[in-house]
Amino acid sequence: MKSRRLDSSFLSAFFGIAIVLIPCMILTSCVEEQQLEELVQETNKEEIEQEIVEPEEPVVALPGLPEDVAGYERWLKLNAEPIPPVAGGDPHNGTKNVYVNQARDTIAPDGEQQFPYPDGSIVVKEAFRPNKDYVGLIAIMRKKAGTDPDHNDWAFIEYTRNDPDADFNVIASGRICWSCHARVEDIDYVFTELD
Ligand code: HEC
Structure with a gap:
């Protein structure tokens, strides 16, 4: 039980x-x-x-410009404020911005800009012509080892256009450019310093 x-x-x-x-x-x-x-x-x-x-947004260069400057507007801008036209005659007439394909830390490791620019640097200047609302001038400096050792290996070239829908065309390059930029040889031929 x-x-x-x-x-x-x-x-x-x-x-x-x-x-x-x-x-x-x-x-x-x-x-x-x-x-x-x-x-x-x-x-x-x-x-x-x-x-x-x-x-994926495709980055395309402005018409007539080489592909290696496509999207330059997204690069590091050297100037904090737009550079106004130079009174009494401007070699690159207009209101300008200057960009470089380098990081701030690379060209200014301790907060202060170092020179020279590294090999492979591309400096692009865009200018809005007076009273115009589109980029009418593009000036480019490319640093490539062996290009021109007498002028810190920079290659200079400039393009212009007179219509927002037109292609850019080469207007000048070489000696005419570096002969004036040699005034700032001590800061590697680039007038505009990093702000
Ligand atoms: C008479 C002098 C002079 C000549 C010639 C000249 N430049 Fe410049 N360039 C300047 C000055 C000054 C600046 C500084 C920004 C400004 O005020 O436009 C400058 C700026 C530039 C910049 C932006 C980087 C920087 O140095 O500040 C580029 C790129 C440039 N020039 C390319 C060219 C090219 C390419 C040519 C030839 C087609 C040329 N320059 C001819 C005076 C000159």
């Missing part, structure tokens, strides 16, 4: 626990599965959103 009573109380305890545990286990696994599904959906959504928010 005693053992039968034990058996039945053991069995009812066992079933009691099982009744509570089994639905719990099913519920937990369902919740986990649901959470997993939500996570997958979330990740997919994020990936899709990223694709929409950050499309």
Whole structure:
């Protein structure tokens, strides 16, 4: 009698626990599965959103300009404020900005600009002609080892256009440029210093 009573109380305890545990286990696994599904959906959504928010924007050069200056407007700008036309005659007539394809830390490691510029540097100056709202002049200095050792290996070239839809054309290059830029030979031929 005693053992039968034990058996039945053991069995009812066992079933009691099982009744509570089994639905719990099913519920937990369902919740986990649901959470997993939500996570997958979330990740997919994020990936899709990223694709929409950050499309690859092709960077193209202004018409007539070489591809290596495409997107120069996103480079480091040396001047903090636009450079106004030089009174009494401006060699690059207009309101100007000067950009370089280097990081601030590279050319000014301790906050102060170091010279010379590294090999491979490209300096681009854009000018808005007086009373015009489009870039009408692009002057470029490219530093390539071996180009012109007598003038710190800079190659100079300038382009202009007189219409916002027109292609740029080369107007001058070489000696005419460095002969004047030699005035600032001590700061590597580049007049505009980093602000
Ligand atoms: C008579 C002097 C003179 C001549 C010639 C000249 N420049 Fe400049 N250039 C300057 C001055 C001054 C600046 C400084 C910014 C400004 O006021 O336009 C300058 C700025 C530049 C800049 C921006 C970097 C810097 O030095 O500040 C580039 C690039 C440039 N010139 C390229 C050329 C090219 C290419 C030619 C030849 C087609 C040329 N320059 C001819 C005087 C001259």
